[in-house]
Amino acid sequence: MLKLFKLFNNKRLFILLITLVMFIVVMGFSLGARKALSWPENFLRDTTGFVQSLFYKPAGYVAGLFQDIGNLHDLAEENERLKILAAQYTRDKATYNFIKAENENYKEELEFREAQKKLYQYELHIAQVISLTTEPSNSSIVIDLGSKDGIKPNMSVISVEGLVGVISQVSNFTSTVKLMTMMDANDPNSQPPIAATVLNKEKLSFGMIESYDQQTGMLKMNKIPVGDPITPGDTIISSGSGGVYPRGLTIGTVKSVQEGEFGYTSTALIDPAADFQNWKDLFVVFTEERVE
Numbered sequence: 001m002l003k004l005f006k007l008f009n010n011k012r013l014f015i016l017l018i019t020l021v022m023f024i025v026v027m028g029f030s031l032g033a034r035k036a037l038s039w040p041e042n043f044l045r046d047t048t049g050f051v052q053s054l055f056y057k058p059a060g061y062v063a064g065l066f067q068d069i070g071n072l073h074d075l076a077e078e079n080e081r082l083k084i085l086a087a088q089y090t091r092d093k094a095t096y097n098f099i100k101a102e103n104e105n106y107k108e109e110l111e112f113r114e115a116q117k118k119l120y121q122y123e124l125h126i127a128q129v130i131s132l133t134t135e136p137s138n139s140s141i142v143i144d145l146g147s148k149d150g151i152k153p154n155m156s157v158i159s160v161e162g163l164v165g166v167i168s169q170v171s172n173f174t175s176t177v178k179l180m181t182m183m184d185a186n187d188p189n190s191q192p193p194i195a196a197t198v199l200n201k202e203k204l205s206f207g208m209i210e211s212y213d214q215q216t217g218m219l220k221m222n223k224i225p226v227g228d229p230i231t232p233g234d235t236i237i238s239s240g241s242g243g244v245y246p247r248g249l250t251i252g253t254v255k256s257v258q259e260g261e262f263g264y265t266s267t268a269l270i271d272p273a274a275d276f277q278n279w280k281d282l283f284v285v286f287t288e289e290r291v292e
Helices: 002-008 011-031 039-119
Strands: 122-135 138-143 156-158 163-170 175-179 194-198 207-213 218-225 235-238 250-259 265-272 281-287
Touching: 138 163, 138 281, 194 250, 207 265, 218 250
Parallel strands: none
Antiparallel strands: 122 138, 122 281, 138 175, 156 163, 156 281, 163 175, 194 207, 194 235, 207 218, 218 265, 235 250, 250 265
């Protein structure tokens, strides 16, 4: 008994015992079926919630910051992918437009060749332009067809628009084309004059294209007889006379007609159908007797 009394006299042990009893009592209240919380529970819950809010909000801000940084990184990667796709689209579109333009060009050339073949008895052999000389004293081009392809001097060369010139020199694999812009009636080395007529007036109209005016860019059609029905706006084509230029080659459009000095003949200025520049493909005209 004495020992027990001494134990209870120990203040620390007494306080510990009282605390343990109060904890048991509080636990008993907590485990019981109650509608309202006790004040210790309310105090503990409010204190805990306050402390949690102090840590939770900053932690949420930090977590949100890292999430935003991650989103920015993903957005930057997506922008890079979109830039690459846009560049690929631009390249593919340019390639598509180039192929489309080429196909349209080939289609136009094919239709032109077929139409000419139906109208006149000659064939057109396509040629690529290798080089172009634009010197006033020597306007000529070089094409990639030569004697091995059946090319011969004085064969006519045309574009889709109209007559370009004639073959002047031939090697095994290439040929030189003398352009109509070099036509000069006073130069014996110039390309041969062109016997010409008016489209749809072939039996009524005739003249000789003998020269090209470098200043005006016009061809001159001379020796047009009196009463010829040629008028501005008419389309001039080769008549086939003379044996050099096949019949039906488009030459140009009549711009004006002037009566000659003595009234016996007239002269017409012809705007060439071919523009004599920016050529890609030309055609060499093969007549029946020259087709090999």
